[in-house]
Amino acid sequence: MDFKTFLFYLFATILVVSGLRVITARNPVHAVLFLVLAFFNAAGIWLLLAAEYLAITLLVVYVGAVMVLFLFVVMMLDINLESIRRGFWHHLPFGTAIGLLMVAEMATVLGGRYFDADILPAPAIAPGYSNVKELGRVLYTEYAYPFELASVILLVAIIAAVTLTLRKRKDTKALNSSVQLAVKRNDRIRIVRMAAEKEQGE
Amino acid sequence: MDALLQPFQTFFGPYWIVVWTLLKVVGVVAPLLVLVAYTTVGERRILGMMHIRLGPNRVGPFGVLQPIADGVKLMFKEVIIPSAADKWLYFLGPIVAMTVAMTAWSIVPFYDHGWVLANVDAGVLLYLAITSFGVYGVIIAGWASNSKYAFLGAMRAAAQMVSYEVAMGLALICVLMISNSLNLTDIVRVQQHGLFASWGVNFLSWNWLPLLPMFAVFLISGVAETNRAPFDVVEGESEIVAGHMIEYSGMGFALFFLAEYANMALVSAMTALFFLGGWSSPFGFLPDGFFWLALKILAGLFFFIWLRATFPRYRYDQIMRLGWKVFVPICLVWILVVGLWMLSPYNIWK
Structure with missing residues (x-):
């Protein structure tokens, strides 16, 4: 077993164990942190496949941003585990069916080589090959329109999400920064000239 | 150098690369920790100077042994664990902070030719x-x-750091566009050429001049990202005492403290690499070298301390406004400007 294989098994073991802990952890915050660990190990496996851009993007997007906000929300929720666990036996058959379906799909993909479906040979990596450059070239030349479409759809999604949660409250106290910055000294204070000593009353 | 290392190389055989890499890691981390330790005393001395008072000058000549005294004191303090704390995560927190602050230094190029x-x-x-x-x-x-x-501090940190990462990332997009590479060594090399560099005034060829707004955005976002004054609402001692650090004592607190200073040094180093030419010398007749990068990092650290002595703390809504409503639009506009500039005949980065 060479070092690469050892690394793969190391990452894969931690990935599977932390994935299991995500669904078995009693504390939701622990579950989220195990999910972060799972992302790290998935990124490690992608690095082994020489997909450095995807691996780092997984870390930047999911670990760096999405999971932080996730953690943010989960920490503030008052989750009652009893009420969540109540429906366990009721939902079990449905969940099992979905799980088995995913296992079957993965098996077909991964077992493809046993059915002579070797249509995806390992790419030969030339020296000086840059993962990022290649992905950028494909994304911005061949798939420019799908890429732009995706970005427009995302923009629509952002606007929709903002409008859904936007409620005008009457009792909020908002500050207008430009008004604040435009304030001059004379708007705020009045200088009263006074003698330093009291006048001697006679 | 190679001849000197030859006997060790034969002694360790295939494990030599592991040993050599570990030695290099020590070579980066050890000076970094010394820098961090002396930044803490430097900060107090500089603040003292700016406040027209003395600052710590009792331990050793001019107070140079102060960080050692502080370190010994923190090491011998009792580590207190709140009884209702989550024990594992309580210790994981400072470890994560310190590890992250150290890890990022692995990609900093200190000089050309593979340093x-x-x-x-x-x-x-x-x-x-x-x-x-x-x-x-x-x-x-x-x-x-x-x-x-502590929880309030964590909430503030989450919102603030995620917001300013957006502006930081967008500012770096401009740097990537003109240097045509994601490699830090290449980014510095690109800054060593140009019209001004051929005249001998190299510092005008660095990225800070054509990308001046991005330079400002990156530097200020870096200050916000490290939770330093005037963006230190995360600690906000007047309202939430010390934020996330409140329950920590002894080395737990020390790790957070050191991580903050290591991050300051990192932001200074990255600003130097992206915008101030890294290890390049400001004038053509002076030789390039690690010395220049070190000088730029120290200047960056001084800037951090200077800011702290100068500005009062931002209000929370002002921080969010600056990040989202000011920096992000500036970045988006400047990406467009740089893009058009690169397409125009006046492109200076060919």
Whole structure:
């Protein structure tokens, strides 16, 4: 077993164990942190496949941003585990069916080589090959329109999400920064000239 | 150098690369820790100078032994664990903060010709990835302490650090566009050429001049990202005492403290690499060298301390406004400007 294989098994073991802990952890915050660990190990496996851009993007997007906000929300929720666990036996058959379906799909993909479906040979990596450059070239030349479409759809999604949660409250106290910055000294204070000593009353 | 290392290389055989890499790691981390330790005393001395008072000058000549005294004191303090704290995460928090602050230094090129621990092709991406983990140390610590103040600090940190990462990433896009590479060594090399460099005034060829707004955005976002004054509402001692650090004592607190200073040095180093020419000398007749990068890092650290002595703390809504409503639009406009500039006949980065 060479070092690469050892690394793969190391990452894969931690990935599977932390994935299991995500669904078995009693504390939701622990579950989220195990999910972060799972992302790290998935990124490690992608690095082994020489997909450095995807691996780092997984870390930047999911670990760096999405999971932080996730953690943010989960920490503030008052989750009652009893009420969540109540429906366990009721939902079990449905969940099992979905799980088995995913296992079957993965098996077909991964077992493809046993059915002579070797249509995806390992790419030969030339020296000086840059993962990022290649992905950028494909994304911005061949798939420019799908890429732009995706970005427009995302923009629509952002606007929709903002409008859904936007409620005008009457009792909020908002500050207008430009008004604040435009304030001059004379708007705020009045200088009263006074003698330093009291006048001697006679 | 190679002849000198030859006997060790034969002694360790195939494990030589592991030993050599570990030695290089020590070679980066040890000076970094010394720098961090002396930044803490430097900060107090400089603040003292700016406040027209003395600052710590009792321990050793001019107070140079102060960090050692502080370190010994912190090491011998009792580590207190709140009884309702989540024990594992409580200790994980400071460890994460420190680890992240140290790890990012692996991609910093100190000089040309491979003076870098990991010459990563996608170095900029890796930098953004590693620094975005820094917030976990704060959040985990804030939650695990099981204290209201610590939790408030963690919430503030999460919102602030994620917001300013957006502006930082967008500012770096401009740098990537003109240097045509994600590798930090290449980014510095690109800045060594240009019209001004051929005249001998190299410092005008660095990225800070054509990307002046991005330089400002990156530097200020860096200050916000490290939770330093005037963006230190995360600690906000007047309202939430010390934020996420409130329940920590002894070395737990020390790790957070050191991580903050290591992050300051990192932001200074990255600003130097992206915008101030890294190890290049400002004038053509002076030789390039690690010395210049060190000088730029120290200047960056001084800037951090100077800011702290100058500005009062921002209000929370002002921080969010600056990040989202000012920096992000500036970045988006400047990306467009740089893009058009590169397409025009006046492109200076060919």
